[in-house]
Amino acid sequence: DRSVVITSDSTLSAEFAINVYTVNATAMNGTISGTGEYQHGATATLTAVATTGYHFVRWSDGVTDITRSIVVTSNVTFTAEFAINVYTLTLSAENGTITGAGAYNHGATANISAVPAEGYHFVRWSDGNTNATRSIVVTSNVALTAEFAINQYSITTTSSHSERGTTQGDTTVNYLEKITISAIAN
DSSP states (O other): OOOOOOOSOOOOOOOOOOOEEEEEEEESSEEEEOOEEEETTOEEEEEEEEOTTEEEEEETTSOOOSEEEEEOSSOEEEEEEEEEOEEEEEEEESSEEEEOOEEEETTOEEEEEEEEOTTEEEEEETTSOOOSEEEEEOSSOEEEEEEEEEOEEEEOOOOSOTTTEEEEOOEEEETTOOOOOEEEEO
């Protein structure tokens, strides 16, 4: 309101400006695009982008769409919630046992171990690593198999007096394999 004293013919005009509002957003473990100043009635599009190893959960008002559009009619502030990714480490083996399988947060270190059964030895993991006990940094779902091989033994037969006879049966055998050896008298 304004009081004006008119002393002659006058033209008065009023100027109006559209209201401008601020759209703010905060995030931990991610970023948000689309914040800034908007005129009344404009549409703001906010997009939440997770940091590597995290995923978007929801906005502070419960909306679960990563990208959302809002009609701006006042100053507003949103918070984007992100959670760390959890991955599964699956381990398998035949002829031995393994430890370290389970669920791990992104970037966690998993200590895994492969122990052969009696009569076997560790060869390698399915990813080519030849360390039976090792640490891996988990950044995705991982499935590894421990490979074991049966122990092999060389059998050599000899005669203490070759002029009295010979032996037969020199061979390589697997653990617990039965073989036949012979002593042949002259």
